[in-house]
Amino acid sequence: MSLMYEMNEKAFEHGVPLSVHLDVTYRCNERCVHCYLDHDDHGEMTTAEIKGILDQLAEAGTFFLTFSGGEVFLRRDFLDLVAYARKLLFNVKVKTNAVMIREREAQELRRLGVEQIQISVYSHRAEVHDAITKLPGSWARTTRAIRFLKEQGLSVTIANVLMNGNLDDHKGAQALAQELGVSYTLDPTVSPKMDGDHSILNLRVPGSYLPTVFHDTSLVGNVEEYCAAPSTPGEDVLNGIPCSAGHTSCYITPYADVFPCVQFPLPSGNLRQQKFLDIWRNSSHLEEVRSIRARDLTTCSGCGHVGTCSRCPGLAFMEGNMRGPSTADCEKSFYRTGIPSENMRQRGLTVPAPHALQQLVQIAPALA
Amino acid sequence: MSNVYIARSTAIASRVLAGETMVMSVTDSTFFTLNDVATAIWHAADGVTPLTEIVTQNVCPEFEITPQEAFTDAEEFVRELATHGILQVSDQPMPDQDSVAGAA
Secondary structure (H helix, E strand, C coil): CCHHHHHHHHHHHHCCCCEEEEECCCCCCCCCCCCCCCCCCCCCCCHHHHHHHHHHHHHHCCCEEEEECCCHHHCCCHHHHHHHHHHCCCEEEEEECCCCCCHHHHHHHHHHCCCEEEEECCCCCHHHHHHHHCCCCHHHHHHHHHHHHHHCCCCEEEEEECCHHHHHHHHHHHHHHHHHCCEEEEECCCCCCCCCCCHHHHHCCCHHHHHHHHCCHHHHCCHHHHCCCCCCCCHHHHCCCCCCECCCEEEECCCCEEECECCECCCCEECCCCCHHHHHHHCHHHHHHHHCCHHHCCCHHHCCCCCCCCCCHHHHHHHCCCCCCCHHHHHHHHHHHCCCCHHHHHCCCCCCCCCCCCCCCCCCCCCC | CCCCEEEECCCEEEEEECCEEEEEECCCCCEEEECHHHHHHHHHCEEEEEHHHHHHHHHHHHHCCCHHHHHHHHHHHHHHHHHCCCEEEECCCCCCCCCCCCCC
């Protein structure tokens, strides 16, 4: 058992929000075709408001802090916020498209002690990447920034989202990451927009392509183990929690709304009206999320995949029931193992239905 | 080694979780949790108090251990954390090296 696992267990036991994802803006200089955000500014938090929240998070025991957006560098105070977070001794990770990072910004991120920087790159080919970001020249600027960051000795990860538009390029992007000397992750998840619009789900790769990804040793490690048929779930699995959202982690929007996770838009409180610990300890929505164990899941508790599925409670929530299945993850479990999920069986499917995610809830986070 | 000064590096992340101090190097992501004795030394590592004084004033009375035992533990702890750049060690005081305000 790793030390980190032990600390996560301890945080769970004591109800500590060990990890927080904080979006400091939804504004962005790119217009990625698969993005789920509304990029207009509806009254994002001021510098003082964010610093006040960072104080509260430090007091609550948060250790891992991810700054994300939108594009974080569109805030002129971004490096000031990072400096403040580092003074409070957070472990800071930054998610960015890196378009605005030049030598000076790279030096500052290094000086401030940012632990990791995750950068979206969708292809090794500029034309494919730029077609996804809709920002001409973005690939060149992003990859140049990665070189600046590497020169500073920073830890960089390229995050690629697999979708129809870059289906043939993920190996090329992986090779680019290797050439640049950075880590690489690939995620085939396209999430519905936060306003409930699910048109972007048409960008999801066909399920039949997923085995190509799931059988790639360089992405999943031990393929035999990763794609093994699930064993019968035991009591420990059924008594387990679906994921860390709301238990040891949460998400804060640029408008100070608190959600269980960036992908779980269940309004749980607003930091302009309440203190963080007030929301964290007393929100009825967070309490409901925390009360759910695998055995309480309406369909998944009877599914053989329940112990190994990547089921996202947030995607399930956006399908209408946080205790229900996330059909996108049912699809992944099927294409990983070849075994239909209980959700598929109940719907009489032997293979997942195309564009399975049909019914989505309208999500309307409280805007300031 | 006892006649040295120690200071917390600024290149760390740290938090107390349910009474236990977590420390991570942000340069190589090495992660440590500190026991009670190590935590006492960590908090006193201001760059200007000699390690000998930290051990005799902060560790021995608090944990009821002999100075010899305490020095042995302290030296091992300091050596390991210094290897990862988490503690800075010098034979001279480091008044400017006391790390970030509100450390852990």
